[in-house]
Structures are given as structure tokens and as C-alpha cells.
Amino acid sequence: xxxxxxxxxxxxxxxxxxxxxxxxxxxxxxxxxxxxxxxxxxxxxxxxxxxxxxxxxxxxxxxxxxxxxxxxxxxxxxxxxxxxxxxxxxxxxxxxxxxxxxxxxxxxxxxxxxxxxxxxxxxxxxxxxxxxxxxxxxxxxxxxxxxxxxxxxxxxxxxxxxxxxxxxxxxxxxxxxxxxxxxxxxxxxxxxxxxxxxxxxxxxxxxxxxxxxxxxx
Numbered sequence: 001x002x003x004x005x006x007x008x009x010x011x012x013x014x015x016x017x018x019x020x021x022x023x024x025x026x027x028x029x030x031x032x033x034x035x036x037x038x039x040x041x042x043x044x045x046x047x048x049x050x051x052x053x054x055x056x057x058x059x060x061x062x063x064x065x066x067x068x069x070x071x072x073x074x075x076x077x078x079x080x081x082x083x084x085x086x087x088x089x090x091x092x093x094x095x096x097x098x099x100x101x102x103x104x105x106x107x108x109x110x111x112x113x114x115x116x117x118x119x120x121x122x123x124x125x126x127x128x129x130x131x132x133x134x135x136x137x138x139x140x141x142x143x144x145x146x147x148x149x150x151x152x153x154x155x156x157x158x159x160x161x162x163x164x165x166x167x168x169x170x171x172x173x174x175x176x177x178x179x180x181x182x183x184x185x186x187x188x189x190x191x192x193x194x195x196x197x198x199x200x201x202x203x204x205x206x207x208x209x210x211x212x213x214x215x216x217x
Contacts, residue, residue, distance in 0.1 A: 001025050001026070001065040001066060001203070001204075002025070002026045002027075002028075002063070002064045002065050002066075003020055003025050003026065003027045003028070003064060003065065003066050003067075003068060003203070004027075004028045004030060004060065004061040004064040004066070004067045004068070004100075005017055005020065005027050005028065005029050005030060005067075005068050005070065006030045006031075006049070006051055006057075006061075006067065006068065006069045006070065006071050006091060007030070007031065007069065007070035007071045007072060007106075008027070008029035008030060008031045008034075008037055008046070008070070009029075009031040009032075009033055009034070009036040009037055010031075010070055010072050011192060012070045012072075012106055012157075012192060012195060012196075013029075013031070013070035014038070014039075015192040015193055015195065015196040016068060016070060016106075016195075016196045016199055016200070017029055017037070017039055017044065018039060018196065019193075019196035019197060019199070019200045020043075020196075020200055020203075021039060021041050021043045021044060023200055023204075024043070025043065025200075025203075026043050026045075027043060027044050027045070028045045028047060028060070028061075028064065029044055029045065029046045029047070030047055030048075030049040030051075030060055030061075031046070031047075031048065031049065032048065032049070032050075033048075034046035034047055034048050047060060051071055051087045051090055051091050051094075052083070052086055052087050052090050053090060053094075054089075054090040054091075054093035054094040054097065055094070055097070056094070057090055057091050057093070057094025057095070057097075057098075058093075058094040058095075058097035058098040059098075060094075061094060061095060061098045061100060062098040062099070062100075063098075064098075064100060065100075065102065066100070066102040066103070066104065066203055067091075067095045067100055067102070067103050067104070068104045068105075068106070068199065068203070069088070069091050069103070069104070069105045069106065070106045071084075071087050071088060071091060072084075073087060075130075075133070080132060080133045080136070081132040081133060081135065081136040082136075084133060084136035084137060084140060085136050085139060085140060085143075088105070088140045088143075088144075089140075089143070092144060092147065092150070092152075095150060096149060096150060100150075101149075101150060101151045102150075102151045102203075102206075103150045103151065103152045103153070104152070104153045104155065104199060104202065104203065105140075105144065105152065105153070105154045105155065106155050106157070106195075106199065107137050107140070107141055107154050107155060107156050107212070108133070108134050108137040108138075108156060108157070109134075109156050109157055109158065109159045109161070109180065109188070109214070110126065110130070110134030110135070110137060110138055111134075111137065111138040111141050111156060111212075112156050112159070112178060112179060112180045112214060113178050113179050114179070114180060119138065120134075120159065120180070121134040121135055121138055141154055141212060145212075147210070151206070151209050151210065152209075152210055153202060153206070153208045153209065153210075153211060153212075153213070154211070154212040154213075155195075155198065155199060155202070155212070155213060155214070155215075156212060156213070156214040157190055157195050157214065157215070158180065158181065158188040158189050158190035158195075158214065158215065158216035158217075159180055159187075159188035159189075159216075160187060160188060160189045160190075161189070161190050161191075161192065161195060167191065167193070168191045168193060168194070169191065169193035169194055169197065170191070170194055170217065171194070171197065172194075172217075173190060173194050173197065173198055173215045173216065173217060174215065174216060174217065175198075175207075175213060175214070175215050176213065176214045176215070176216075177211065177212065177213050177214065178212065178214075179214075180214065180216065181214060181215065181216035181217075182216070183216070183217050188216045189216055189217055190215055190216045190217060194215075194217075195215070198215045
């Protein structure tokens with residue numbers, strides 16, 4: 001397939017780009033800093049893009065089969081909450097304007113329910129430094145859940161999905177919807193390499209159209 005990948009130089013985007021190209025997909029890798037795209041392949045076309053501009057997004061993604069958004073304004077961005085909502089909305093609008101139906105969004109674990117009526121982001125143990133961003137991603141999940149035209153999918157990764165879990169591609173995972181998946185040690189873990197596996201599996205064999213889903217070991 002011909003894929004437009006937004007956020008292709010980020011932690012998650014880089015892993016997804018590798019998985020896509022390893023499996024033979026042609027990728028337009030969209031980033032604020034396309035010179036940082038490390039994968040050199042005839043399948044990869046690196047381009048610079050402003051995701052806060054819906055019209056610019058529409059031009060960049062037009063003609064693709066699927067758009068995958070791994071957009072993150074940057075953890076040190078003082079306006080991260082505001083820009084998550086603005087950028088995510090502009091990307092969604094641009095995808096629609098380009099006439100593309102299939103849209104996969106990489107979100108966060110904060111909106112997963114850890115108890116009836118309690119989402120992870122609202123729990124006392126949730127790290128304060130990530131709360132603004134996680135709350136904004138949850139707000140965007142509510143927004144995209146109202147989308148009737150796109151065949152969207154929103155992915156919430158495992159609770160522990162960081163650089164500390166990277167470097168391992170087990171090649172298997174378990175799927176869920178609105179609740180975290182825990183292993184026999186009570187941990188919700190997934191490496192970024194296997195997150196990429198989950199996303200490209202969903203791309204090739206859609207199972208969660210107009211749904212949020214999650215995955216972990």
C-alpha cells in the first residue's frame with residue numbers, strides 16, 4: 001500500500017516506518033525535520049509538513065491509501081496540550097479533505113479504564129509531567145469518536161511503552177479495547193517494535209474500524 005505517515009521521526013513513528021518498509025509498503029514520511037529520517041530506502045519519501053494546517057496536510061496526504069498519525073508536538077513543548085488538539089484536528093480535517101477513508105491514530109494509554117468509571121490519567125499514580133498531554137489525547141479520542149465519514153482507528157498502547165522497553169520485537173501480542181492488558185506479573189507492557197507490528201497488522205487486516213483498541217504482551 002501507499003501510506004502517509006505523520007510524525008515519522010518520533011520514537012513511535014520511526015518504529016512504524018521500519019515495520020512498514022520491512023513489509024514492502026511505500027511510505028511518504030512526513031515530519032517537521034525530514035532530514036532526521038534514518039531509513040534510506042526507495043520505499044521512503046521524506047517530506048516536511050506542517051500538521052497545524054489542514055490544507056497543507058490535505059496536499060501532503062492526497063493520493064495515499066491510508067494515513068497513519070503518530071503526531072506528537074514534543075514532550076518539552078510548553079503548549080503540548082493545545083497543540084495536540086489543534087494538530088490532531090487539522091490532520092483529521094486534512095485526511096477528509098484529501099478524500100482518504102482509512103485513518104489510523106496512535107494515541108496514549110491515559111484514556112484506558114483501569115476500574116469502572118476510572119481512566120488511567122485520572123488515577124493518583126499517573127505521572128504529573130504527562131497529565132496535560134494525556135488529557136488532551138483523551139479529549140481527542142472523544143472528538144474522533146464522533147467521526148462518521150472516516151474509517152478511523154485509535155490505538156492506545158500499553159501502559160509501559162517507553163525507551164526502556166524498546167529493542168525487543170517478540171512478534172506477538174494480545175489485543176483489547178478499553179481496558180489495559182496485564183501480564184501474569186500485573187504489568188501492561190509492549191515494546192515500540194511490537195507496537196509497530198500491531199499497527200501494520202491492523203493496516204493490512206483491519207479489525208477495529210471506528211474503534212479504539214489496545215495491545216500488550
